[in-house]
Amino acid sequence: MSGLTSVTEGAALSHPRPELLAATGLRGLAGLAVVASTVGVWRGAPGYLQDLITVTALAAVPFFLLLSGFVLAYNYPGLSYASGRRVIGRYAMARIARIVPLFVIAGLAVLMLGALNGSDWVRAVYADQTWFVGTLVLCYLVYPLLARVVAAAPGRAALVSLAVAGALAAVQLTTSIALDRFPPAWLPVFTLGMALAGRELPAPRWPAHPLLVRLGVIGYPLFLLHALVLHGFGPVHAGTLSNALLALGWIGLTVFVAEGAHRYVGVPARRGILDLARRSARL
Numbered sequence: 001m002s003g004l005t006s007v008t009e010g011a012a013l014s015h016p017r018p019e020l021l022a023a024t025g026l027r028g029l030a031g032l033a034v035v036a037s038t039v040g041v042w043r044g045a046p047g048y049l050q051d052l053i054t055v056t057a058l059a060a061v062p063f064f065l066l067l068s069g070f071v072l073a074y075n076y077p078g079l080s081y082a083s084g085r086r087v088i089g090r091y092a093m094a095r096i097a098r099i100v101p102l103f104v105i106a107g108l109a110v111l112m113l114g115a116l117n118g119s120d121w122v123r124a125v126y127a128d129q130t131w132f133v134g135t136l137v138l139c140y141l142v143y144p145l146l147a148r149v150v151a152a153a154p155g156r157a158a159l160v161s162l163a164v165a166g167a168l169a170a171v172q173l174t175t176s177i178a179l180d181r182f183p184p185a186w187l188p189v190f191t192l193g194m195a196l197a198g199r200e201l202p203a204p205r206w207p208a209h210p211l212l213v214r215l216g217v218i219g220y221p222l223f224l225l226h227a228l229v230l231h232g233f234g235p236v237h238a239g240t241l242s243n244a245l246l247a248l249g250w251i252g253l254t255v256f257v258a259e260g261a262h263r264y265v266g267v268p269a270r271r272g273i274l275d276l277a278r279r280s281a282r283l
Helices: 021-039 047-075 085-117 121-152 154-174 183-196 210-217 219-233 241-282
Strands: none
Touching: 021 047, 021 210, 021 219, 021 241, 047 121, 047 183, 085 121, 085 219, 085 241, 121 154, 121 183, 121 219, 154 183, 210 219, 219 241
């Protein structure tokens, strides 16, 4: 079973540390919940299922960022801007190869469909994705500045991160300031993930199920493209059996499109960019 750091998924070289497949599976579960919550209102579903979908979807963005911090700290322990141009260059190219090609292709698709449909697809479909990718880029830039500081005192870093995140949440809930759209406001969540990577945490086995791992592997294109697919077909009010089946069909279509985008765009582009960077480093 291969994950995001395997050669088959576009990495130029196999990663020196074994991938945490449970973390990849949890990413897939969160991505599926985002898609399910976006499809429509699951009025015919049991209350506990509605609550699970809603809560999971609301927690998806902070969870993704927390998981990003955790995985970076696991894969790049001790990285800093003093690590040398070659090390930082490989880190930067790995991040670029991972997020840029699919973001550009999805953006072009939105622009073309918007031109054909005569509606503001860019704002309706791609605003959230652009904001999220911008937040990820900020986190990637900050990571080398914080990695050694957090690794030196992970417990203290976790407490500080929780305190700052709590203060920002209080401002968000009690004022009209929309901090949730301010990328630096998510840095405490990202840093908390970094701090957790320095702790011994139990790893459950069920998230490492092959289906969840595969959803985690295609989680990034799934997030980028789900609004594009669903905006094109419209929401579904799944209050009847037929509508519930239709909603499941839209979810399946979104997963299918994300799998195709990952396999035929993301993997070749990632492999090409990393191979080019590797050849350039030899010159």
